[in-house]
Amino acid sequence: QVQLVESGGGLVQPGGSLRLSCAASGIIFRISTMAWYRQAPGKQRELVAFITSGGGSSYADSVQGRFTISRDNAKNTVYLQMNSLNPEDTAVYYCRAASAYWGQGTQVTVSS
Numbered sequence: 001q002v003q004l005v006e007s008g009g010g011l012v013q014p015g016g017s018l019r020l021s022c023a024a025s026g027i028i029f030r031i032s033t034m035a036w037y038r039q040a041p042g043k044q045r046e047l048v049a050f051i052t053s054g055g056g057s058s059y060a061d062s063v064q065g066r067f068t069i070s071r072d073n074a075k076n077t078v079y080l081q082m083n084s085l086n087p088e089d090t091a092v093y094y095c096r097a098a099s100a101y102w103g104q105g106t107q108v109t110v111s112s
Contacts (some may be wrong), residue, residue, distance in 0.1 A: 001022070001026050002023050002024075002025070002027050002097065002101045003025045003026055003106070004022055004023070004093070004095045004096075004097055004101055004103035004104075005022065005023045005103060006020060006021065006022045006095050006103045006104065006105060006106040007020070007021050007022075007106060008020040008021050008106060008108045009093060009106030009108045010075035010099055010107075010108070010109070011109045011110075012028045012085055012096065012108070012109070012110055013110070013111070013112050014086050014087060014111075014112055015084060015085065015086075016041070016085050016110070017081070017082060017083045017084075017085065018082045018108060019037065019079055019080065019081050019082070019087065020076075020079065020080040020082070020093055020095075020106060020108075021076045021077055021079055022034070022036075022058065022077060022079075022080075022095030022103055022104065023075070023076060023077050024076045024077070024078070024097055025040060027081060027097055027101070029073060029076040029097075030053060030073040031053045031099075031100065032097050032098040033051065033052050033053060033054060033098060033099065034050065034051055034069075034071060034078040034095070034096070034097055035047060035048075035049065035051070035095070035096040035097075035099075036048040036049050036050070036069060036078075036080045036093055036094070036095060036096070037093070037094045037096055038089075038090055038091035038092065038094065038108075039091055039092050039094070039105075040088075040090060040091040043091075045046075046055065046060065047060060047069065048060050048063055048080070048093070049063065049067055049069040049080065051069045051070065051071050051078065052068065055071070057069050062088070063082075063089075064085050065087075066082065066084045067080060067081065067082050067083070068080070068081040068083075069081075078095065081091070082108070085108075085110045086110055087110045087111060088104035088110075089108060089110050090109050090110050090111070091104065091106060091107075091108060091109075092105040092107050092108075093106050093107075093108050
């Protein structure tokens, strides 16, 4: 059974940083492409970033240069380091594995 457990969300002031984590089980993590999506209220879920099994990564234009996705295959965990956060980054952030499995989401709120 595949499980993706996100953590690290919370309330942060504009300009602040957060690091999200997603711990995976039930998949062969090291060969899986991992991704972060987000969904803001009233909007469609959108891709934020993904990282391939080989470590290649890609980002949405809106987060390029501010967010960094990384993975630790020894810990079966993918991370999303988010810097220079602004209110438009407020959303529920979801981890996705192998283009098939979703985590339960973690709320990120950027507000003063």
